[in-house]
Amino acid sequence: MAKAKKNAISPTREEDYPEWYQQVIKASDLAETSPVRGCMVIKPWGWGIWENMQRVLDGMFKDTGHENAYFPLFIPISFLEKEAEHVEGFAKECAVVTHHRLKPGPDGGLVPDEASRLEEPLIVRPTSETIIGAMYAQWIQSYRDLPILINQWANVVRWEMRTRLFLRTTEFLWQEGHTAHATEEEAREETSQMLDVYADFAENWMAMPVIKGEKTAGERFPGAISTLTIEAMMQDRKALQAGTSHFLGQNFSRAQDIKFQDQNGVEVYAWTTSWGVSTRLVGALVMTHGDDDGLVLPPKLAPKHIVVLPIYRSDDERAQVLSYCESLMNELNDQQFSGGRIRAWIDDRDIRGGEKNWQHIKRGVPLRAEVGPRDIAKNGVFLARRDTGERRGVDRNEFVTTAGSLLDEMQQGLYQRALELREANTIKIDSLEEFKEYFTPKDRENPEIHGGFASCHWSEDPAVDELLKDLKVTIRCVPLDAEEESGTCIVTGKPSTCRAIFGKSY
């Protein structure tokens, strides 16, 4: 198995993980910062990944009975005020629209026209519970109107002071599901069903193992009764919250008067849920699979699967090689993979072969198939795998017929590799001393790569919060499959009935 002699990305993950992340995004042409503070530009290759994510998730939402709709970008301040915790959570970081016209200013430039000042300022939606709830209150009269199962694909804005491409940006793209139900049981089932959908997507499409769990009180969505989450481990062993599903109880329906006549003619409040994942998942993909040569894409979400690279020296060779490449591409594109067709294309751009090859490595194209006169003579192609770096000559027909299963194998392999990393870096800890040591960086040169996940007994107590704050650690979740086990909180010594997952996080 050949290995690349040098690395395309500098620094490497070991050297400086956060900077490696930025460099991979740049080298793989996924996105870049824009002149608008905190907002990013998602470039075509990054958009292609998000587009695939959207397509798959949208199908999953529809298969579970949801429909799409669209609600306004703006939310009147008075709507935000209705749910006390909710306003607390979002008022501090929102874009406020105060005027609807510009006019020439005293210095020649444009300024907001005071005559156009809005009576009630609007905020750009940071999430849509309040505006969607206002509509649901109109739509829901009787138990016959329930459940309402709606999803929205939208942009949202949360004013962030420290931003990072995909992981934390002022504007981001997401989907937000908002459902209303006649009973608590049904709403709770919806909440956990959608968490299962997210976990299925993360594991089977992103090849990213996740822990399904419930957030503790301090980490809940503002206004929720219960927040379920999927948590993934990145290669620096930090946790990334990849998707959340909230059981909102009757909090929002009380605040917004979403009520209905039940089967007995009694007026009662509806039970609501909301759930979302965002473009943050693209960042998770980078950090789960990327290596020191750039992006590594799980084939199922790669915008393209196979790049065919023609190699020739003369016009005569060119004609022969391109014709071979075209029929190869067409045959590949007829093959099945992941419920659709393989997506192969020919890169015949007039740039140096080495540079071209490295572009595709950095962008994480799963397979590269080089074709030169010598390969043609053997009816072969020279195949390179992005995941393992393996390069070898293969028979053309064998390649075509096995390409789909090879991509499947790569998808599985990436999942396994990520799972092994998480398992190798998750331990049970039962003493405070060990806990502190685990989360204290050993290497002052590289404070970013630390212990990993710790599974510990705990209790709700200010002393716990304080310790975690000091160590910059958070409780990621109480796993849904946590076994009942009596123990004592590692900080307070209070009795505990199950372990939670602790980690540093994004």
Added chain:
Amino acid sequence: MAKAKKNAISPTREEDYPEWYQQVIKASDLAETSPVRGCMVIKPWGWGIWENMQRVLDGMFKDTGHENAYFPLFIPISFLEKEAEHVEGFAKECAVVTHHRLKPGPDGGLVPDEASRLEEPLIVRPTSETIIGAMYAQWIQSYRDLPILINQWANVVRWEMRTRLFLRTTEFLWQEGHTAHATEEEAREETSQMLDVYADFAENWMAMPVIKGEKTAGERFPGAISTLTIEAMMQDRKALQAGTSHFLGQNFSRAQDIKFQDQNGVEVYAWTTSWGVSTRLVGALVMTHGDDDGLVLPPKLAPKHIVVLPIYRSDDERAQVLSYCESLMNELNDQQFSGGRIRAWIDDRDIRGGEKNWQHIKRGVPLRAEVGPRDIAKNGVFLARRDTGERRGVDRNEFVTTAGSLLDEMQQGLYQRALELREANTIKIDSLEEFKEYFTPKDRENPEIHGGFASCHWSEDPAVDELLKDLKVTIRCVPLDAEEESGTCIVTGKPSTCRAIFGKSY
């Protein structure tokens, strides 16, 4: 051919066209107004139409070599200022973001926190030429970087004082293509290629005939050298501009410094284009095909094609009828239509049959297939067409095997009907008197339905502008296929070499 005895929509088109439009939107559950001024809520059935439009257009854009990307929602004021005509066009109707935090106000509610006032206000994009251009200026160095062919699906905001669902709303959804080219010729080709894509979509998917033409100077996009348009006639004989494609020349590249080294090493400005269609097309669909019973959907864009309506009186009947309906639905869903499968579903909701039937009529479902015990005895279904109102018993197997071609026939029929309406209401006019009479409503009771399109000789002259303003008529376009024909302007008598299309418009 049976006809509905009464109409589901009141008023009818003849009685009050604008009100009929609002009532159809409501009755068909496409959208409604929201509590946020000028912003609409697109409901699942309306979103399903837009989703189909997006899917088809997106495929067409990709087939013509475009990729999707995403640019920021916000635009700094200084960007807008760069192109003089552009700022003139958009500064008067934009949402201005001035703060990034709320705080409790003196009266208990929330107010913008003065400490969070932005140094430079941002506007919510009304269109993205300036922010995308700023990125292109960074991305384009050499002729090798060209062309750039990018499309974005996004929401945009133009502060409208008088709004109408889909046709004119403060926030709307659209796609905006933005391309940069090395030569004027290539950019002009792109501009007309995309107009052809729009015309193809309008005619072959929306079943809406359009006139391809060029806008006159006064009607151009702010900052464009040339604006191409597709213009459709609605059933009230008014024109609706359904899509535009702009050749921007070097206006924006000069304003934003989008320049590159050409093949001779000389630094030159790029040539840019932009083109867009929006959720306005959903309004166009309603007004082109709707009738006095509600929406009529061209099958190719209908979220669903066939509703199967089970009819039974007892539990015994129910089991038999539902089983028949399910196998019927499955067989229909295996049939091909419009490059995919037929979309049939069973509506077994527990509401009165008449009410249910009218819901589907109002929502424009192309075909309704009623199935009761008597139909089953004959191995048949009772079929109703939305377009013609025809209802008849048909053999089940014949129905299944011909459903795809029946939908095709309906699609064609809708196009023909719309084309005939336009042809019957387009005339050549060569005298000012006739022109005035044509555009003056005869019926004071119903001023909305007037002449139609007029094809006239014209000249660029203030006298023409004044007449048009008086009559509330605009020059829709100079058709691209207009024959050279010498004539004289109907207002000024100046010589003219071709006719333009005049009409009232949305």
